[in-house]
Amino acid sequence: MVSIDRVYLASSSPRRRELLHQIGVNFTVMHADVDESVGEGEAPLDYVCRLAQAKAEAVLARLQVEGLQSCPVLGADTSVVLGQQILGKPENEEHAVAMLMMLSGKTHQVITAVALAEEEQTRMVHSITDVSFREISEQEAHNYWLSGEPADKAGGYGIQGFGAILVERLSGSYSGVVGLPLYETANLLKQADVRLWKRSEKTA
Numbered sequence: 001m002v003s004i005d006r007v008y009l010a011s012s013s014p015r016r017r018e019l020l021h022q023i024g025v026n027f028t029v030m031h032a033d034v035d036e037s038v039g040e041g042e043a044p045l046d047y048v049c050r051l052a053q054a055k056a057e058a059v060l061a062r063l064q065v066e067g068l069q070s071c072p073v074l075g076a077d078t079s080v081v082l083g084q085q086i087l088g089k090p091e092n093e094e095h096a097v098a099m100l101m102m103l104s105g106k107t108h109q110v111i112t113a114v115a116l117a118e119e120e121q122t123r124m125v126h127s128i129t130d131v132s133f134r135e136i137s138e139q140e141a142h143n144y145w146l147s148g149e150p151a152d153k154a155g156g157y158g159i160q161g162f163g164a165i166l167v168e169r170l171s172g173s174y175s176g177v178v179g180l181p182l183y184e185t186a187n188l189l190k191q192a193d194v195r196l197w198k199r200s201e202k203t204a
């Protein structure tokens, strides 16, 4: 028996909103302000899990402080990882071009961790996806930067946009690369008895 009809999404990412909407979850967005610096010697998977958990728990704490009704809170974090190096969002054009040149002609991993925080516990899942880029020229990387797409995305690209033409192959979770692995997220929500697949008005 599914009992929970609404969650909070601790995110300002429009991609995460679209993806959560795709699986018919009722949600309210609340931004989580979390320090995203990487700890010294911190492994990439530990880093994304820590941040996803911190985002979800920060919003859960805010609900309590503001006296709002407690609901499960979903938080996520996505990093692009080459070897053991974490590539975050580009700081400027030079940084974006440098990251794209590092990824050119190679296979990297995109790790997304998802946390669902409730008062009693925080549940976690993650996806790790191998993404292989074709060779990219420096000129192309500059032109791509000018499209405006790389600026707010881990690794400086968006697979769901113009960046699709850089990707030769992918093995893993497409939605995980975009920012929220839907298969894993649905499992997490089901464990917490959150309703998926909003009913259509016609069949309700």
Ligand SMILES: Cc1cn([C@H]2C[C@H](O)[C@@H](COP(=O)(O)OP(=O)(O)OP(=O)(O)O)O2)c(=O)[nH]c1=O
Residues within 6 Å of the ligand: 010, 011, 012, 013, 015, 016, 032, 055, 076, 077, 078, 079, 080, 089, 110, 152, 153, 154, 155, 157, 158, 159, 160, 163, 177, 178, 179
């Ligand atoms: C690799 C890749 C990343 N991204 C995005 C997903 C995430 O929004 C972003 C990684 O940054 P995150 O820090 O995970 O998320 P965010 O700052 O955008 O949002 P919030 O912390 O408020 O939830 O990169 C794409 O949209 N497409 C891609 O192909």
